[in-house]
Amino acid sequence: MSEAMKRAYEHSEKWLKGLKTARVNAVASEAQLRLAFAGPLPQTGCAAPEVVDYIADNAKDGLLGSAGGRFFAWVIGGGVPSALAADWLVSTWDQNAAVYASSPASAVIEEVAGEWIKELLDLPKGASFAFTTGCQMAHMTALASARHAVLAKYGWSIEDDGLWGAPQIKIFTSGNRHGSVERAARYLGLGRKCFHPVATDELGRMLPEALEREMADYDGPAIVALNAADLNVGACDPFAELIPIAKQKDAWVHCDGAFGLFARASRKKKHLVAGIELADSWVTDGHKWLNVPFDCGIAIVNDPKAHRAAMTLAVDYVASSQSARDQMDWNPEWSRRARGVPVYAALKEMGRNGVEDMIDRCCTFCLEIVQGIGAIDGAEIVSVPTLNQGMVRFTRNGNSDEQNDTYTLEIMEAINASGEAFFSDTIWHGRRAMRVSVVNWRTTKKDVQKTIAIITKVLTA
Numbered sequence: 001m002s003e004a005m006k007r008a009y010e011h012s013e014k015w016l017k018g019l020k021t022a023r024v025n026a027v028a029s030e031a032q033l034r035l036a037f038a039g040p041l042p043q044t045g046c047a048a049p050e051v052v053d054y055i056a057d058n059a060k061d062g063l064l065g066s067a068g069g070r071f072f073a074w075v076i077g078g079g080v081p082s083a084l085a086a087d088w089l090v091s092t093w094d095q096n097a098a099v100y101a102s103s104p105a106s107a108v109i110e111e112v113a114g115e116w117i118k119e120l121l122d123l124p125k126g127a128s129f130a131f132t133t134g135c136q137m138a139h140m141t142a143l144a145s146a147r148h149a150v151l152a153k154y155g156w157s158i159e160d161d162g163l164w165g166a167p168q169i170k171i172f173t174s175g176n177r178h179g180s181v182e183r184a185a186r187y188l189g190l191g192r193k194c195f196h197p198v199a200t201d202e203l204g205r206m207l208p209e210a211l212e213r214e215m216a217d218y219d220g221p222a223i224v225a226l227n228a229a230d231l232n233v234g235a236c237d238p239f240a241e242l243i244p245i246a247k248q249k250d251a252w253v254h255c256d257g258a259f260g261l262f263a264r265a266s267r268k269k270k271h272l273v274a275g276i277e278l279a280d281s282w283v284t285d286g287h288k289w290l291n292v293p294f295d296c297g298i299a300i301v302n303d304p305k306a307h308r309a310a311m312t313l314a315v316d317y318v319a320s321s322q323s324a325r326d327q328m329d330w331n332p333e334w335s336r337r338a339r340g341v342p343v344y345a346a347l348k349e350m351g352r353n354g355v356e357d358m359i360d361r362c363c364t365f366c367l368e369i370v371q372g373i374g375a376i377d378g379a380e381i382v383s384v385p386t387l388n389q390g391m392v393r394f395t396r397n398g399n400s401d402e403q404n405d406t407y408t409l410e411i412m413e414a415i416n417a418s419g420e421a422f423f424s425d426t427i428w429h430g431r432r433a434m435r436v437s438v439v440n441w442r443t444t445k446k447d448v449q450k451t452i453a454i455i456t457k458v459l460t461a
């Protein structure tokens with residue numbers, strides 16, 4: 001056992017050291033990866049250390065440097081040292097963190113981590129929470145709580161009677177919602193047609209007068225799903241105006257803050273999500289802006305009764321201690337790893353100040369990269385970041401818009417192929433743009449300069 005662990009540690013150390021200088025892109029082709037890993041199911045075994053070496057050696061060219069400081073694609077995040085190390089411990093302990101009885105220490109650590117998260121994000125102290133695999137399952141958990149609560153108002157028990165014959169639920173939301181909201185609704189049997197679109201301004205923020213208008217004639221069970229930062233411009237819905245409108249119609253308000261909810265940890269950025277504390281449920285990720293390793297999502301629900309009712313099994317045979325928290329009462333999973341432990345570690349390592357510093361740093365670097373790119377000949381800024389998301393595009397004299405769409409993609413691919421920095425693209429208002437997303441604690445001023453330098457080089461070439 002220890003030799004395999006030692007090898008894993010050595011590979012990990014090499015990998016982490018390499019993040020500063022190694023290529024950010026994957027260079028192995030799909031065919032190479034298949035060649036390396038495919039083959040018949042082994043008839044006989046192989047020594048554990050060899051297995052570890054084999055996987056590490058053959059995977060490395062097919063991995064992205066997404067844990068490093070020059071990775072700006074999607075919204076990924078890295079892992080702060082204590083969180084990564086704590087994640088190893090969680091694997092080593094190999095506890096089933098389903099209930100207190102099956103791992104007392106995990107239950108207590110996760111309980112504290114959840115309390116700390118609520119405090120960090122300045123959300124109601126009495127809210128309940130769950131550590132899930134990601135925001136996707138956090139949506140499902142929170143929306144299951146919402147479904148319970150809005151149907152209970154109509155005397156309907158979703159847990160007993162299911163959805164057949166239940167009053168129809170409408171989800172009022174903008175077109176700017178993340179796809180995971182829709183998928184969570186599908187998991188819950190609500191279906192795509194339950195979505196009722198609400199108009200936005202040009203940045204994608206829901207318009208209060210539009211919500212008021214859309215809800216005016218409706219008096220059935222309602223959920224209003226709002227956005228704390230979208231992926232393109234980091235646009236946040238005007239919560240302080242929207243939530244009272246929803247509340248007047250007795251709706252449940254759910255907020256997607258996969259990364260944006262962390263704006264609440266920054267005194268400089270908190271105003272962007274002002275009023276969000278008035279909502280009924282929030283979801284966010286540990287594996288994005290908190291920088292704990294995959295996977296970790298968090299659901300927070302300001303109606304613990306609805307939350308518990310939606311998730312609990314309350315089975316008799318699992319010993320339940322009166323005061324301790326059984327995670328299974330709040331999670332969609334049964335057996336599970338204690339993914340709240342790395343969260344505890346990250347918060348203990350950084351403290352409130354450290355998290356705030358990381359959030360502010362990411363926002364500053366995002367702005368610097370966008371402005372730096374914008375100053376290069378042949379590049380233009382599409383959106384100046386207000387949080388940690390910005391957009392740029394590349395243009396050539398005489399090009400049509402369509403040609404510049406293709407050109408932007410070509411330049412982005414050339415930047416990515418350089419191995420010096422890595423970006424992803426999007427369509428914004430019908431035109432292609434390159435996103436600049438900064439969520440990693442490892443990104444430094446030097447990374448920013450190096451990134452702008454490589455883009456300049458690619459554009460010049």
Ligand SMILES: *Cc1c(COP(=O)(O)O)cnc(C)c1O
Binds near residue numbers: 075133259285
């Ligand atoms: C990433 C993201 C999600 C999905 O979160 P997962 O952790 O990948 O499940 C949902 N909403 C937004 C805004 C996101 O950025």
